[in-house]
Amino acid sequence: MTDDPTETAVKDAPEKKPTGPPKSIFREYLESFAVTLVMAIFGMTFILQAVTVPTGSMQNTILVGDYLLVNKFIFNPGGNPLPFLPMREIERGDIIVFKYPGNSVNPRSDRERGLVKYQINYVKRVIGLPGETVEFRNNQVFVNGNLLPETRVIGDANDDISALETREFEPANPDAKWTVFYSEDTMRPVMEGRSITRSGYNFGVQGKPMVVPPNSFFVMGDSRDRSDDGRGWGFVPRELVIGRAMFVYWSCDRGASNGSMIGCITHPRLSRIGKFVK
Structure with missing residues (x-):
């Protein structure tokens, strides 16, 4: 039985080599970096954002020096058109990150403190x-x-x-879903049964109940005497909300680190890392 000449020709035919110059190592690294960069930009734009907490307005729920990951897609106005994604409306008690709306009542206060509306991120709890x-x-x-x-x-x-040193003021409220903190000085009149007259606030305070405007939210910090929040400057429009604070991905002792990045790396608060914010 003789061999098929066509089969022999196919076997003997040389393999085709890829045309064009081979990729260099530099080009491969460059392409990998470009893909990673695009994915990072997509994630930071639509899914997650990292923020740091420079002030104590949310202590002890969130500490100065906590670095948070923010869920940017969870809040969806008007319902959830994609039921397979965990999207919902903003709810009372949510800890949100938003762009500072500015103090429309006292713009001079913003200028004196160097605050520019829409240019700084705030972290507060939704109350109204x-x-x-x-x-x-x-x-x-x-x-x-x-x-x-x-x-x-x-x-x-x-x-x-520094984190607040705390002590019990009253029995824990069984219906409460979060804890708020007051200084002893501001709680003393309450303990003595006296009424508190608050000055320096413009919205939603004693004698000034406020209706939250449509598509807006009233927010406060958990550290009530250290928080620059809705009581002073008003409401947060929905379009300024970035997302919900999820968890602490890094935390450092700002006092021990002297505010430097290297010090923040060498003085971690390990017990805070991975802690969910609620």
């Missing part, structure tokens, strides 16, 4: 939803005339960056 009436009275929050369940704790610190 669109259409609700909010009032802050005697260190308690009322929404639509009803007391908002919160556990109040006395918390003080010797400086603006």
Whole structure:
């Protein structure tokens, strides 16, 4: 039996080599970097964002020196058109990151502190939803005339960056989903049964209940006496909300690190890393 000449010709035919010059190592690294960069930009634009916390307005829920990952896609106005994605409306109690809307009542205050609206990110807790009436009275929050369940704790610190030293003021509220902190000085009148007159606030305080405008939110910091929030400058429009704070991906002791990046790396707070924010 003779071999098929066509089969022999196919076997003997040389393999085709790829045309064009071979990729250099530099080009391969460059392409890998470009793909990684595009994915990072996409993620930072639509999915996640990293923020740091420079002030104590949310202590001890969030500490100065915490680095947070922010979920940017969870909030979807008007419902969830993609049911396979965990999207929902903004709810009371959510800790949100948003662009500072500016102090429309006292713009001079922003200028004196070097604040420019829309240029700095704030982290606060949502207290009032669109259409609700909010009032802050005697260190308690009322929404639509009803007391908002919160556990109040006395918390003080010797400086603006240290965690608050806390002690119990009243039994924990079984209906409360979060804890808020007040200095002993501001809680003393409450303990003595006296009414508190708050100055320096313009919105939602005693004698000034405010209705939250449509498509806006009233926010406050958990460290109530250290927070520059909606009581002073008003409401957060929906379009300024970046997302919900998820968890602490890094944390460092700002006092020990002297504010430097290297010091932040060498003085981590390991117990904070991976902690979910709620």
